[in-house]
Amino acid sequence: MTVTGGSLDVISSERMAAVDANAAALGVPRKQLMESSGNAVARAVRSASDPGERVALVCGRGNNGGDAFVAARFLGDRDVAVHLLGRPESIGTAIARENWETLRAAEVPTVTVTDSAALDLGSPDVVVDAVLGTGVSGELREPARTAAERMNALRSAGSDEGGTGTTVIAVDVPSGIDADTGKPTGGDGAVAVEADRVVTFHDAKPGLERLEASVTVADIGIPAAAERYTGPGDLLGLGRSPDSHKGENGEVLVVGGGPYTGAPALSARAALRAGADLVRVACPASVADEVQGYSADLIVRELPGDALAPDHLDRIADLAADRDVVVIGPGMGTGDGSIELVRRFLDDFARRAVVDADALRVVPEVDTDAELICTPHQGELRGMGGETAADPAERAELVRDFAADVGHTLLVKGRYDVIASDDGERVRQNRTGNPGMTVGGTGDVLAGTVGALAAQTDPRTAQTDPFQAAAAGAYVNGLAGDAAAEANGHGLVATDLIDRLPHALYDE
Numbered sequence: 001m002t003v004t005g006g007s008l009d010v011i012s013s014e015r016m017a018a019v020d021a022n023a024a025a026l027g028v029p030r031k032q033l034m035e036s037s038g039n040a041v042a043r044a045v046r047s048a049s050d051p052g053e054r055v056a057l058v059c060g061r062g063n064n065g066g067d068a069f070v071a072a073r074f075l076g077d078r079d080v081a082v083h084l085l086g087r088p089e090s091i092g093t094a095i096a097r098e099n100w101e102t103l104r105a106a107e108v109p110t111v112t113v114t115d116s117a118a119l120d121l122g123s124p125d126v127v128v129d130a131v132l133g134t135g136v137s138g139e140l141r142e143p144a145r146t147a148a149e150r151m152n153a154l155r156s157a158g159s160d161e162g163g164t165g166t167t168v169i170a171v172d173v174p175s176g177i178d179a180d181t182g183k184p185t186g187g188d189g190a191v192a193v194e195a196d197r198v199v200t201f202h203d204a205k206p207g208l209e210r211l212e213a214s215v216t217v218a219d220i221g222i223p224a225a226a227e228r229y230t231g232p233g234d235l236l237g238l239g240r241s242p243d244s245h246k247g248e249n250g251e252v253l254v255v256g257g258g259p260y261t262g263a264p265a266l267s268a269r270a271a272l273r274a275g276a277d278l279v280r281v282a283c284p285a286s287v288a289d290e291v292q293g294y295s296a297d298l299i300v301r302e303l304p305g306d307a308l309a310p311d312h313l314d315r316i317a318d319l320a321a322d323r324d325v326v327v328i329g330p331g332m333g334t335g336d337g338s339i340e341l342v343r344r345f346l347d348d349f350a351r352r353a354v355v356d357a358d359a360l361r362v363v364p365e366v367d368t369d370a371e372l373i374c375t376p377h378q379g380e381l382r383g384m385g386g387e388t389a390a391d392p393a394e395r396a397e398l399v400r401d402f403a404a405d406v407g408h409t410l411l412v413k414g415r416y417d418v419i420a421s422d423d424g425e426r427v428r429q430n431r432t433g434n435p436g437m438t439v440g441g442t443g444d445v446l447a448g449t450v451g452a453l454a455a456q457t458d459p460r461t462a463q464t465d466p467f468q469a470a471a472a473g474a475y476v477n478g479l480a481g482d483a484a485a486e487a488n489g490h491g492l493v494a495t496d497l498i499d500r501l502p503h504a505l506y507d508e
């Protein structure tokens, strides 16, 4: 593969969809991106052909086809024919349909193909493959399959006699190829388009590296902020299957309390509102009744005494064994015994945990394979040995480096929260939230929210990504805070956020 143009970064299809949604929220709607995509495709066609030459654009009914409808409009000095695979009424998206209608109104030559046997591409100089992009799933169905075979035949025509055949330019990804893996979506050997060139958008895609085609990465005007900051796209991996059973959407165990009672209750209630099916709180007996009294929705497990202590280790390990995520730290205080308990738990028993408040100082000392999501504010970050800076970009870099040092996901709270992955490869900032959220308890709400999100599986990848859970948690916690501030001004309190979490998560 040779890559030209744009950045050399590579982006997965899930992340691309998220960035797309974030761009729309920043005021760059998808139709505008489609205009840039189509323009970039037209530029590639122009560089591969001369004025007056024949260009066949073979289009599916999704946005990949829509990109080619736009491209056709930019190719007025070529002899274009737009072949639509399917009926115009069945074009799947409004923006593609609008661009199709524009072509019709502008009298650009179009052909609709409802029966694959009727597909006749003629003998064009260039073919644009816009049948399917990232929306493909499984083996190519008719008429897409026949269209792919015809394009491949045109490309190889004449090659026995030394001819070069028709140049095939694929839009975004050759149809029938998985952009993430570079393999046919129908399995090894399944029909897919073989392209000479691929014009892909924004960033390269991991699978394109495996192809022989030359790849052009076109900048389509997605602002850097759509990647730098969290946005509605960060919530696309949330959502539960209609067939799910109790417990399948996450179980959370909150370990905390002793000196304080409100903190573990806030975390636990936030975890419920953020979608966890079952939330338990393990707290010292001295505060158990009070924690339970805050909410009938919680399951409270008492630990003897008035503070977390090493004696509680076996019981907590037992309770944690079946839980997806443990949120440890809220309201536990700084007692030596409590800190020792956290150290032993994280060292030996944790699998996936959100670590907050006084538990954080232990993290740099423990040696664990567990996936930890640490949620310090700036002071707690310094207490862990991390550095901070006033400038947001500089702070983001410092957090990224520190996350790689400790080997855990970090969510550093601040006016702009910074989220960094455990390998330091990914960093994101979050701008939601407001000064009213400096009130006590909002951090406990955040820890519980992140715990619930880290206990859920992304249905698209069947995986849980702690970094993504932290980014989404920061975003929705801030949104809930902004909604609370709208109602209560700077007089908002942490419980105001909790009831607003479901709207922040699911009403976007």
Ligand SMILES: NC(=O)C1=CN([C@@H]2O[C@H](COP(=O)(O)OP(=O)(O)OC[C@H]3O[C@@H](n4cnc5c(N)ncnc54)[C@H](O)[C@@H]3O)[C@@H](O)[C@H]2O)[C@H](O)CC1
Residues within 6 Å of the ligand: 016, 020, 030, 033, 034, 037, 060, 061, 062, 063, 064, 065, 066, 067, 092, 093, 131, 132, 133, 134, 135, 136, 137, 138, 139, 140, 141, 142, 144, 171, 172, 173, 201, 202
């Ligand atoms: N930010 C961006 O990256 C932009 C990308 N653009 C282009 O949009 C496509 C993705 O569009 P989408 O509508 O999501 O999907 P497709 O057009 O790829 O396909 C949907 C279409 O295909 C049908 N289908 C699915 N699987 C099969 C199959 N195996 N056989 C036959 N048909 C199938 C499905 O039913 C739908 O009708 C992206 O690649 C870019 O080209 C935007 O234009 C700009 C922003």
Ligand SMILES: [K+]
Residues within 6 Å of the ligand: 064, 129, 130, 131, 132, 133, 170, 171, 172, 173, 174, 175
């Ligand atoms: K394509």
